[in-house]
Amino acid sequence: MTNNQLQKIGWNEFFKDNMAVKLENTFPARVIAQKGDVYTLLSEQGEHNAKVTGKFRFNTKQVKDFPVVGDFVIVGKAKGSDNIQIHELLDRKNSFSRKMPISGGRKLKDNMIDGGVTEEQVIAANLDVIFVICGLDGNFSIPRLERYLALIRHQNLNVAILLNKLDLCENMEEKINEVSKIAGNAPVLAVSALTKQGIGQLSEYITCGKTIAFVGSSGVGKSTLLNSLFEDQVQITNTTSDHSGKGKHTTTHRQMFFHQTGCMIIDTPGMKELQLWADEEDISTVYQAVIDTIARCKFSNCTHDGEPGCAIKDALDSGELSEQRYIRYKKSLKEVRRLEERKREYKNKKMKRGR
Structure with missing residues (x-):
């Protein structure tokens, strides 16, 4: 695979600029498959199967920081072996x-x-x-x-x-x-x-x-x-x-x-469980019609529970807004707010363990 071919599989200046000082005898590769802790990679040198190094595993504290399909990684041969190992995960574009x-x-x-x-x-x-x-x-x-x-x-x-x-x-x-x-x-x-x-x-x-x-x-x-x-x-x-x-x-x-x-x-495999990893702004974007309706309420602190001038009530009564969609909006909003609480709890526990 030539450098031009590397670019054809998505390599560009973004990844090049985010690559740390290159270790000796290492090169970039893209993750094209994953089975457990074994990754299939594609690089200028061809196709390889690889695992992360012990140092990578020791220093990586969260699941999200391990490679996934689509990632670019820096790899090299293990000491005294022809086996390829993953040394570094490059920053993700998204x-x-x-x-x-x-x-x-x-x-x-x-x-x-x-x-x-x-x-x-x-x-x-x-x-x-x-x-x-x-x-x-x-x-x-x-x-x-x-x-x-x-x-x-x-x-x-x-x-x-x-x-x-x-x-x-x-x-x-x-x-x-x-x-x-x-x-x-x-x-x-x-x-x-x-x-x-x-x-x-x-x-x-x-x-x-x-x-x-x-x-x-x-x-x-x-x-x-x-x-x-x-x-x-x-x-x-x-x-x-x-x-x-x-x-x-x-x-x-x-x-x-x-x-x-x-x-x-x-x-990707079918997902039975699809818990949200999002925030309130994301929910507002998906349920923009609900947000626009709320903006028409007479009072800015309207709880949409029978107050006079409640645009949500009017929209539900007229059929302009689906009751089921409004229920899903409230449930999703509650879910992401609970997620934020759990993130703070998780962060505080980690900080306490680190003392």
């Missing part, structure tokens, strides 16, 4: 993250999932656009799309919403309109990965040097869409239930695929 899922101690508090470690889990890094994929079958979910949008807004990532399984949908226009109401400025594209209907709309995104991430729940057709774009069976797919629209976790790890155009596409 990332797509969620709050770490809860493996134990899950509980409901104020009708919200609570517990687990209050840390950021990075799913993919250094992205040009995210495709949020939603099924036009039993998998269709406006609340889930809103949560994805909140996570994406937190990093100011470019996003397109792909409504897949067009071939199974009888009320396509109705669902497109429903999604458009919550999409903000994100384009909403209806496609069928199976029949390739509407796939041509994606050509403006699938371009040389760009990195795209596919995200969405299991069963939405991410792997089928990937196969359709590559015109090859690059990912294994499973048939979803006709009744529920749910699918198995066909994709078991994150991996980058290289399209013939030179575009890089990261496929």
Whole structure:
């Protein structure tokens, strides 16, 4: 791989400028797959499998600071061996993250999932656009799309919403309109990965040097869409239930695929748990219609609980604002405020342990 080829996989001045003093016999590489603690890398020297050095692991205190697919890292041969090791993670241009899922101690508090470690889990890094994929079958979910949008807004990532399984949908226009109401400025594209209907709309995104991430729940057709774009069976797919629209976790790890155009596409496993890693501003952006309605309230301290001149009450009564969407706004706002509390608690505990 030449230096020009390194640039084709996303290397640019941003990463070069953020590279510390280069260690002897080290070179940059991009993470293109991850299975557990083993990373597959691509560099000017070719493809390698590598783990982080003991020093890297010892000095890294948070999960978010370990490499993920899409990252650029500095690597070199282990002393007295031909094995490649990861020495350094370069600064990220951006990332797509969620709050770490809860493996134990899950509980409901104020009708919200609570517990687990209050840390950021990075799913993919250094992205040009995210495709949020939603099924036009039993998998269709406006609340889930809103949560994805909140996570994406937190990093100011470019996003397109792909409504897949067009071939199974009888009320396509109705669902497109429903999604458009919550999409903000994100384009909403209806496609069928199976029949390739509407796939041509994606050509403006699938371009040389760009990195795209596919995200969405299991069963939405991410792997089928990937196969359709590559015109090859690059990912294994499973048939979803006709009744529920749910699918198995066909994709078991994150991996980058290289399209013939030179575009890089990261496929990710379906996410069952999508806890927010966002703030109040992100929630306000996703629920802009609610914010605009609140701004019309007669009193600035209106609690929207029966006060005179409450624009929220009027909008709910007239049908201008969906009651379910308003409920989701309040729940999301409560969730991110609780997240901020837990971040402060987590930080204080770390400070006490460090004394």
